[in-house]
Amino acid sequence: MKPILDIQDIYTYFYTESGVVEALDGVSFDVMPGEPVGIVGESGCGKTVTAHSTLRILPKNGKTIAGKIMYRGTNLLDLPDLQMRRIRGKEIAMIFQDPMTSLNPIFKIADQMTEVIALHRKCNKKEALEVAIETLEQVGISDADKRIVDYPHQFSGGMRQRILIARALALQPSLLIADEPTTALDVTIQAQVLEIIKEMQQKFGLAMMLITHNLGVVAEITKRVHIFYGGRVVESGPTVEIFTDPKHPYTRALFDSIPSLEKDKTRLETIPGNVPRLINPPKACRFHPRCKFATEVCSRVRPPDVWLGPQKRVVCHHFEELDLHVDETIMRKRVKVQEEA
Numbered sequence: 001m002k003p004i005l006d007i008q009d010i011y012t013y014f015y016t017e018s019g020v021v022e023a024l025d026g027v028s029f030d031v032m033p034g035e036p037v038g039i040v041g042e043s044g045c046g047k048t049v050t051a052h053s054t055l056r057i058l059p060k061n062g063k064t065i066a067g068k069i070m071y072r073g074t075n076l077l078d079l080p081d082l083q084m085r086r087i088r089g090k091e092i093a094m095i096f097q098d099p100m101t102s103l104n105p106i107f108k109i110a111d112q113m114t115e116v117i118a119l120h121r122k123c124n125k126k127e128a129l130e131v132a133i134e135t136l137e138q139v140g141i142s143d144a145d146k147r148i149v150d151y152p153h154q155f156s157g158g159m160r161q162r163i164l165i166a167r168a169l170a171l172q173p174s175l176l177i178a179d180e181p182t183t184a185l186d187v188t189i190q191a192q193v194l195e196i197i198k199e200m201q202q203k204f205g206l207a208m209m210l211i212t213h214n215l216g217v218v219a220e221i222t223k224r225v226h227i228f229y230g231g232r233v234v235e236s237g238p239t240v241e242i243f244t245d246p247k248h249p250y251t252r253a254l255f256d257s258i259p260s261l262e263k264d265k266t267r268l269e270t271i272p273g274n275v276p277r278l279i280n281p282p283k284a285c286r287f288h289p290r291c292k293f294a295t296e297v298c299s300r301v302r303p304p305d306v307w308l309g310p311q312k313r314v315v316c317h318h319f320e321e322l323d324l325h326v327d328e329t330i331m332r333k334r335v336k337v338q339e340e341a
């Protein structure tokens with residue numbers, strides 16, 4: 001089987017007054033058809049920029065200057081604007097972090113759904129309205145036929161996010177990019193919305209790129225994970241393996257920073273130092289200034305991608321010498337804590 005999305009060595013830079021921000025510095029990863037994939041990493045490591053580069057919705061000062069973004073065998077970076085517009089929504093849909101800014105407050109939900117549905121599914125307004133109502137019902141909006149003429153402010157945050165999920169799904173995309181889809185929501189609502197996303201992913205066999213900080217969510221929904229650090233992928237692998245047998249010191253540090261209920265863990269382990277600024281980032285391995293295993297070579301030579309299996313990759317000079325194994329029971333407890341947090 002071929003990947004539906006195959007990102008090959010992309011570099012995305014932002015040109016700012018203080019200098020060039022090397023936001024993505026040779027990012028490669030793929031998503032298989034129907035596969036839910038997690039994109040994980042600290043704030044500022046390039047997750048959103050990757051999503052925006054894929055959909056070509058970067059701000060004016062940003063540009064993907066090298067690499068390929070292959071979607072079903074076509075390089076999206078080469079597509080004329082008109083064709084790219086067809087891909088957005090219909091082929092690749094995105095759910096953004098903040099449900100309020102993605103809905104226009106002055107239009108009824110019906111107006112914000114039916115037009116795009118009619119356009120992308122090539123049907124008339126009446127049929128589009130039926131599709132909209134049906135999808136709203138699928139994501140748990142009751143009395144959807146009546147509520148569809150309401151305005152966004154008449155819905156709660158969780159319901160607005162459901163509406164956006166419905167709007168994305170109504171176009172029958174093949175790939176869904178969900179960028180922190182629940183962080184703007186109340187904790188109690190987060191679980192419900194995640195459940196809907198999981199259900200919809202399974203029901204429609206959607207390929208999904210789920211961007212999140214929350215490792216509990218990753219464990220719950222994804223089958224494979226790509227760990228980002230400083231604008232690069234530092235480790236990839238099946239979710240279970242990444243959780244129990246991380247190979248990269250950064251991945252391990254991420255797990256150690258999950259709060260634990262264990263008695264001996266009264267303090268949270270934090271990763272020393274800060275996420276690098278991506279103007280003049282650290283040379284060679286970008287994690288080396290914060291890594292307790294770093295040696296001279298780490299600041300001199302960029303570590304290569306080492307494939308340990310068809311899906312398992314690690315980008316670290318020292319992974320073979322390290323045993324970063326995480327005890328599975330402790331891991332489960334920690335993930336559960338984060339899920340419930």
Ligand SMILES: Nc1ncnc2c1ncn2[C@@H]1O[C@H](COP(=O)(O)OP(=O)(O)OP(=O)(O)O)[C@@H](O)[C@H]1O
Pocket residue numbers: 014015016021023041042043044045046047048049050059061062277278
């Ligand atoms: N418009 C912009 N101009 C300059 N730099 C930018 C711009 N947008 C993003 N960046 C930089 O690109 C890097 C990656 O940002 P990105 O938004 O992808 O992070 P992220 O991983 O999504 O973080 P978060 O978890 O906080 O959403 C950051 O260093 C950020 O400062």
Ligand SMILES: [Mg+2]
Pocket residue numbers: 047048049179
């Ligand atoms: Mg982001």
